[in-house]
Amino acid sequence: MAAQAQTIEVPTDAELLQAQADLWRHSLCYLTSMGLRCAVELEIPTTIHHLGGVASLPNLMSALSLPSVKMPFLGRLMRVLVTSGVFAADDSGSESGEELYRLTPLSRVLLHGVVADEHHSQKYLVLAVTSPHYTEASLGLADWFKKDTVPPVTSPFEDRYGVPLLDEKAALLDKELDDVVNKGLAAHDNLGIATILRECGDIFNGVESLTDCGGGDGTTARALVKAYPHLKCTVLDLPKVIEKAPPHDVINYVAGDLFHTVPSSQAVMLKLVLHFWSDEDCVKILAQCLKAIPSRQEGGKVIIIEIVVEPSLGPIMFEAQLLMDMLMMVNTRGGQRDEKHWRQLFMQAGFTDYKIVKKLGARSVIEVYA
């Protein structure tokens, strides 16, 4: 059939030029991600740290042992990474007037092999989310949208590889990826517990016992009992996780399944667990947590630490939340939820009330009551 001529609204020249630049930015921003991955693979943040926190391009070239022919190219990579805030650059302190690269808070969280209080290198998070497996899953989005299925809707990752991300069988898919994903996840989850304790530690005041549900290797529980020595802390996780958890004289480790039973305690914590699960599964998990706690009058509560999607946090935090939601959509059956969505899940699970206690960056601390 012959194409019919259609009229479209013609942009002004200024709009057209802006649209072209925006198109380049949006369609090429994967190169920022890959540039970040490259910086992590080359260990550029750690190298700048070892050079005293500041490095010229020749210093970097030599410390990284890169062939000199690549120097102008490294300069171009650094220019993009400076523009996106991964590094800072200035020429103050340089006698020759050459640019000096410095670490920013973002590149500091990428330092690897550096032991410091509260430091959890995010190197593996970057390597996981920019890995070929993750990026290939996202390339399948359009086909995934067209495919009609009966719920539960599997993710593009699951459709592409036949196993859900984080499933035990995912280890068989690619041992190296599984290792990177697990290390990335641990680093991601452990970053910030100290901030939570400083910013809203009072949510644990008066709590006598707490179950950290899906509490992993107990890193959060150890920080909690250190800060609140009176707290009787239980960590519930899958047997394969509990088997590897470092033994602790105060923490009670329970190998189990949060869909079946949650050990009773005054408070139950779900930190960065629910966003992996579908709404139906979240309601099942929350219903188990509800059974485990006493009434609000007796101090019973479920403490949830998760993203609450909210544009009022500003464009950068909001975009970060939406990208984390897309990450969940591509790779899991879960997602990031706004307050209305959270409220629906709490009520469906049988809770009567909730309170967003504190917003911490892109995440929130929520208390939910029986």
Ligand SMILES: C[S@@+](CC[C@H](N)C(=O)[O-])C[C@H]1O[C@@H](n2cnc3c(N)ncnc32)[C@H](O)[C@@H]1O
């Ligand atoms: C993203 S991690 C969160 C870890 C921890 N809450 C933190 O913030 O550091 C999710 C945890 O849930 C655990 N998990 C997944 N399915 C589970 C199940 N059915 N029962 C108990 N734990 C489970 C995983 O093993 C993992 O440790």
